[in-house]
Amino acid sequence: MEIKKTDLRKNGKKPKKPFSQRFKKNLPLMLFCLPGFIWFAVMSYLPMFGVIIPFKDYKVFSKNFFYNLFQSDWVGLKNFKFFFQSNDAWVIIRNTILYNATFIVVNIVLAMFTAIALHELLNRKAAKFYQTSLFLPYFLSWVVISYAVFAFLSPDKGLLNALITRFGGHSINWYTNKSWWPIFLVVINAWKGLGYNTVVYLSALSGIDKTYYEAAVMDGASKWEQIKYITIPMLRPVVTVLFIMSLANIFRADFGLFYQVPRDSGPLYSVTNVIDTYVFRALMKNGDISLSSAVSLLQSAVGAVLIIGANKIVKRYDPERSLF
Structure with missing residues (x-):
């Protein structure tokens, strides 16, 4: 027995513990994770049975969903072809990708520098006040925000038109x-989203060792040089993770932003119509559940491919900053 242990130490391996011992040791952690596992199983994995809907011409024959699903005709990729051959396909795909790409860049840069500014404030009470003020809009629904935007952009009594006419201009019908x-x-x-995105960077900033800044001050580095050569490089792993996670949703769009805020204005469809609003209108006007499901499945598939591809690229050049 002693020889075996010695051999294992030489080989750099530890003897594997029995399953019962490992199970007993990890039981508290498993019980702690059980509610989350059940939630994911019921809400995320069980509904995945419906991925066959995009490949069928779903019809409602009765109140039983499974009966309707199995009685509906199998059409293969017909729903996907119909989507890509429609006149609006290129416009909504272009809008969705360009808007989300812009959102990713703007939100990462703006949130990072806002977090740095709040972190550098010497008055901590003022920093907490500003942080809370920035966080409040995140809790507002898009319906409330749409009315707030309408107060600015209303053709008749909007604040923006009032300022334009006051300085001698002509009012504009923004909608x-x-x-x-x-x-x-x-x-x-x-x-x-600024307040929510800032919290992630503030938590990362609080974990940076203060001795780096003390050494930089002793070397005569200015505040901007400290931010440039210490703070931003230290935040790079967080930026990488957030960027990879954001790519998963680049083929999705915030429905409330693109539907509620423009008030579903027809003249704005060329710049506000995205995949999610297209699916909603197709479902509401035509009742086409199969087409809506096909587009949703396409969004998930593209998101999965993008996040895996981006993670592989990051892992190839910098393995420590990859997501998985």
């Missing part, structure tokens, strides 16, 4: 003028 809406949507999205 029929599509040229400004890409900017409006980016600004509104950044404003609503």
Whole structure:
């Protein structure tokens, strides 16, 4: 027995503990994770049975979902072909990808520098006040925000038109003028999510060793040089993880932002119509459950491919910063 232990030590391996002993040791952690596992199983994995809906011409024959599902005709990739051959396919795909790419860049950069600014404030009470103020919009629903935006952009009594006419300009009907809406949507999205995104960076900033800054001060580094050569490089792992996770949703769009805020205005469809609003309108107007499910499955598949591909690229060049 002593020889075996010696051999194991030489080989750099430890003897494997019996399953019962490992199970007993990890039982508290397993029980702690059980509620989350049940929630994911019921809410995320059990509904995945419905992935066959996009490949069927789903019809309602009775109140029984499974009966309707098995009685509906199998159409293969017909729903996907119909989506890509529609006149709006290119527009909504373009809008979804470009908006989300812009959101990712703007939100990462803006949240990072906002967190750095809050972290550098010497008055901690003021920093907490600013942080709370930035966080409040995150809890507002898009319905409330749509009315707040309407108070600014209303053609008759909007604040923005009042300022324009006061300085001698002509009022603009913003809900029929599509040229400004890409900017409006980016600004509104950044404003609503800034507080939530900042929290992640603030937690990362609190974990940076203060001795780095003390050494930099002794070497005569300015505040900007400390941020440039210490803070930003230290935040790079967090930025990498958030970027990879954001890529999973690049083929999805925030329904409330693109439907509620523009008030479902028809003249703005060319710049506000995205995949999620297209699916909603197809479902509401035509009742086409199969087409809506096909587009949703396509979104999930593209997101999975992007997040795995981005993680592989990061893992190849910097394994320590990969997500998995």
